[in-house]
Amino acid sequence: MICGGNMSKCIRRRRVLTFTENNHKHMQPFRTFTLFLFIICQFSAVAQTKLLWQELYPGIWKAAAGKPEKISLLSTAGAKPQLQALAKLPKTTFPLDKAAIDLKVIDHKIYLRFPLDEEEQLFGLGLNFQTVNQRGRIMELHVDHYGGEDNGRTHAPVPFYVSSKGYGVLIDAARYITVYAGTGVRTNAAHPPVVYDRNTDKQWDAQPYSDAVEILVPAEGANIYIFAGPTPMQVVQRYNLMNGGGYLPPKWGLGFTQRVPTLYSQDDILKEATSFEAHNFPLDFIGVEPGWHSSSYPCTFEWDKTRFPDPKGFLEALAKKGLSANLWFNPYVSPKASLYPKIKPLSGSHTVWNGIVSDFTLPQTRALFKDHFMKTHLEIGVGGYKVDEVDGYDFWVWPDVATFPSGTSAEQMRQVYGNMVQNMTGSWFKAINKRTYGLVRASNAGSSNFPYVIYNDYYSHKDFITALVNSSFIGVLWTPEVRASKSAEEWVRRMQSVCFSPMAMLNAWADGTKPWSFPEVEQAVNEVASLRMQLLPYLYSTFAQYHFEGKPPFRAMNLVEGFGYKPPTVAGQLDATANPYAMSVKKDIKDQYMMGDFILVAPMFAGETSREVYLPQGKWYDFYTGELVGENQKINITPALDKIPLFVKDGGIIPMIPTRRQAPKVGDILPLEVRHYGSAAGSFQLYDDDGISFDYEKGAHSFTRLAVAKNSVGALQGELPTLPTGKPFGYAKEIKWVFMTKTK
Incomplete structure (x- = not known):
């Protein structure tokens, strides 16, 4: 030039x-x-550059646009791809027309354009709470607390979208990326929209058809990744496997957790654990809120000697009750902390709640944190962390004018801070061969293999379920946690949803509520929590599938094979004030999802006595009764208050254990009941390991095939599985087969 x-x-x-x-x-x-x-x-000032695509892994191509920056989303995540698993996916070719992908570098910014067919739906583009199909939206992907609108500012603004045509696009740049997801219409569009006259044509639409996804990256360069399917699920699998595979929690992480009030002492917490025993309610780990710090907001990361005079003894007492402790912190260092003088020269120019902001891109910063946390937390038995306030709001976190000693810009730091804290803390537990499971407020691309579930302060039950649906497209986990309710009905409905999510959590940090706070529904709440515990073999195997195959454990219906729902467009009603352009609305399926391969979950919400459920192809059966409910259709159900609607695919196999309060411990041998639904043959890969360590990565795990087939007279029967030898297997040899569907 x-x-x-x-x-x-x-x-x-x-x-x-x-x-x-x-x-x-x-x-x-x-x-x-x-x-x-x-x-x-x-x-x-305008440079047109041809993208040179290299097949990096099977079905995954990479190209450099401009000059990619050293700090990026994937570089800070630091994941290692699951090469063997990627190689098992179907061979495929580049899924887009390369000539239709356009790149320009203008004024030190990257302008990208990808083709878009008229019938395509687009999923992903962050942890959205109200919409699933993102086509027709403009998103500024910016790490932030969710503010009530799907505009890109959210806890995990992952710049990755999945097309219904079976491909995905990832932009690896730690910047505030703007995505025009089929909104702009170019004068030279290859497929221009039809021009209508609003005065006379009923087909006129305020948002004409656009044949492109256009992306603005405010940086001199970025790495671009294209993922082939051929199905949307396989796109997601490739994305997750490239990022290390999904995280496999410890078994106790899939039990129930109670987060206690902020200023609870160690004695208060032990009494809380005893109260769960008295109510025979499941409990596997306890969340300890800010009061454990000698000072918080900002934090010292040191135990308060008044409330916690004997931290090691406290953790040992919890362990005797079979419980793990999860400690809350935000990463902003208090002037009262012993870490402060060491970290001060390695911190940014601005504070958060008067705490310094550590520059975690520097290895010496990470080393100082590791030394402190290992000595004062992990070595005495802490089981995990809840990482708060790494997301926003703008007026709380550092401003974009802040500077950092590494030279990393404030914008870049904002986009990767949650990833860096997850990566750093997760590595500490891996160093001592101990799995953890915790909570975080911000994440981004590349985080599939991090041991964290996202949460926030928003509290719409319906939107929480939509977020759970959307999390499956972008390689993150989300919990629709329970905090409070206005009625017993709302309480039980929220508890049902959270028990069918990645983390079954009651967050009582502010008001001290308990699962039995509404006595009239205590039994119903206990039953759904106990059902989750019974389903642990199924759920744990589903998370193993996440790790080894890249399939998200909780899945949008749009990722399910045979889900043929096409979102109808509802014409907007002209309103001079509220809708002056009569904008139309597309209907999403955003209130139901799959847990693993076989169980369809359709939560109920307060004030509703019935709801619609959309069933994919094939026959589907009621989980509780085994009765046929429908096939490739919309059904209307009216469930009782004490049941969350669950449906099982024809041939579905569900392994279960007896009701218990806590997840299985090392050495436990449990009876196994295997349920079969429908009339079709089926199989299930039952996974097991020690449940606490990373030894499974070295081969110390087992997959046992559970199968049902028809015998010589056409009757269904369970096949005798080949049990593993020399591998972990925590179940009795005798299996109880239960055929839920009565056949003539």
Whole structure:
């Protein structure tokens, strides 16, 4: 590029040439060259670059746009791809027309355009709470507390979208990326929309059809990844496996957790654990809120000697009750902390709640945190963390004018801070071969293998379920936690949802509520929590599938094979104030989802006595009764208050254990009941390991095939499984087969 895109240099050069012309009358060629140079310099700020695609892993292509920055989403996540698992997915070709992918570098920014067919739906683009199909939306992907609108500012603004056509696109840049997901219409569009007259044509729409996804990256470069399917599920699998595979929690992490009030002491917490025993309510780990710090907001990361005079003894007492402790913290260092003088030179220019913001891109910063946390927490038995306030709001976290000693910009730091804290803390537990499971407020691309579930302060039950649906597209986990309710009905409905999510959590930090706070529904709440415990073999195997195959444990219906629902467009009603352009609305399926391969979950909400459920292809059966409910259709159900609607796919196999208060411990041998639904043959891969360590990564795990087939007279029967030898298997040899569907 002549002038390198620098217009000031071009102008100075032109002035020199003009001076020469005035002093040399016979130098007409210089005038011509001056004009040519000026024209070229006017366009030199725009560079058209061809993307060179390299197949990095099977079905995954990478190209560099411009000059990618050192700090990126994937570089800070630091995941190692699951190469063997990726190799098992179907072979495929590049899923898009390369000639239709456009890149321009303008004013040190990246402009990208990807083709978009008329019938395509787009999923992903962050942890959204109200919409599933993101086509037709403009998203500014910016780490933030969710503010009530799906505009890209959210806890996990992952710049990854999945097409219903079976491909995905990831932009690996730690910047505030703007995505026009089929909104802008170019004058030179390959497939321009039909022009209608609003005065006379009923087909007129305020948002004409757009044939492109356009993306603005405010950086000199970024790495672009294309994922092939051929199905949307396989796109998601490739994405997760490239990022290390999904996280496999310890068994206790899939039990029930209670987060206690902020200023509870160690004695208060032990009494809380005893109360769960008295009510025979499941409990596997307890969340300890800010009061454990000697000072918080900002934090010291040191035990308060008044409330916790004997931290080690406290953790040992919990362990004797079969419980793990999860400690709350935000990463902003108090001037009262012993870490403060060491971290101060390694911190940013601004504070958060008067605490310094550590620069975790620096290895010496991470080393200081590791030394402190290992000595004062992990080595005495702490089981995990809840990482707060790494998301926003803007007026709480550091501003975009902040600077950091590493030279990382405030914008980049905002986009990767949650990832860095997850990666750092997770590595501490891995160093001592101990699995953990915790909570975090911010995440981003590359985080599939982190031991954290996202949560927030928002509290819409319906939107929580939509977030759970959307989490499956972007490689994160989300919990629709329970905090409070206005009625017993709302309480039991919320508890049912949370028990069918990645983390069954009651967050009582503010008001001290208990699962039995509404006595009239205590039994119903206990039953659904106990059902989760019974389903642990199924749920744990589903998380193993997340790790080894990349399939999310809780899945949007749009990822399910045979889900043929096409979202209808509901015409907008003209309203001079509320809807002056009569904007239409597309209907999403956002209130139901799959747990693993076989169980469809359709939560109920307070004030509703019935609801619609959309069933994919094949026959589906009621989980509780085994009765046929429908096949590839919409059904209407009216469930009782004490039951969350659950449906099982034909041939579905559900392994279960007897009701128990806590997840299985190492050495436990449990009876196994295997349920079969429908009339089709089926199989299930039952997974097991020690439930606490990373030894499974070295081969210390087992997969046992549970199968049902028809015998010589056409009757269904369970096949005798080949039990593993020399591998972990925590179940009795005798299996109880239960055929839920009565066949003639």
